[in-house]
Amino acid sequence: MSATLNELSSYMAGSPLTGLTLTLLAYQAGLWCFRRSGGLHWANPVLIAIALICVVLWLSGMPYAEYFAGAQMIHFLLGPSTVALAVPLFTQWKNLKRMALPLIVGLFVGCIAAAFSAMAIARWLGASTETVRSLAPKSATTPIAMGVAEKIGGLSSLTAIFVILTGITGAVCFPALFRLFKFHNHAAQGFAVGLAAHGLGTAHAFMVSEKMGAFAALGMGMNGMLTALLLPLLI
Structure with missing residues (x-):
């Protein structure tokens, strides 16, 4: 036996x-x-x-x-599943056009705040320069964050850990935060979750509603692109 x-x-x-x-x-x-x-x-x-x-x-x-x-x-299916997020986005196209301006403003503010608030806190706590720069792209999805970290002088392996921790923290904490601040709009909730907590937050948003998931997917994608464009220029 x-x-x-x-x-x-x-x-x-x-x-x-x-x-x-x-x-x-x-x-x-x-x-x-x-x-x-x-x-x-x-x-x-x-x-x-x-x-x-x-x-x-x-x-x-x-x-x-x-x-x-x-x-x-x-791991291979992550690519097709990310592309498939365009389907719920298409169903929310009218809402997207109507909310274009506040979404763009929120994107720029959220992207910059997510990067530089984390860097400032880490620097204040005495972290090394490499660690501080590894934290900067933590709210972008993993492949983008790791690439950005290499360009700005961070450690891509450390960034991957920060990205995972950020996604888990966001997915776990956002329902309580929204209740605390009495924030009930699913479109705005989803965009904030996708912007701050990327794929893990987006997955949890789809469990709440398709509308929240669609806007989370939009926030995740747009924040990834903006992070890749802005951080190497600003840091």
Whole structure:
């Protein structure tokens, strides 16, 4: 019996499907917890999935590179899924045109505030120049943020961590913040979430409503482009 279990364990460790299976099961577990909690913001399915995967990798001793080799299919699907966000945006086209001016103003203010407030706090706390510059693009989606960090003298690997932490924090905290400030407009909520918390915030916004998700996708995309254009010029 033990020999059979050892063989099964060895097969799973070497199978390219292990990473894919683990990712799907972890997210389903996170989604189940989120639904059982009644949609509580702290039970974010992405956060739970990340925690579960980290625990499994730590207990099994599986290297991250080996896990990622099996999960590459999901990584590849990030591209098509991002392009597919144009569909809900198209359904909100009339609202987008009507709100064009406040969205553009909010985009510039939000992009600059997200970058330079984080840099100022980090500098005040005594962080190194590389760390401060790695924080600047934290509210952009990961590929853009890592590229911008390299251009402005930051560390792309450190930026990736900051981006993930920013997305998780935003997705978990924004419902409570909106209730605290009595901020109820789904379009404005979604744009703010996408601008500040990129993909993770956008995913959570779609769980609230399609309108919020569409505006979050818009905020994420526009903030990514503006961050890539502005930060290398300003820093």
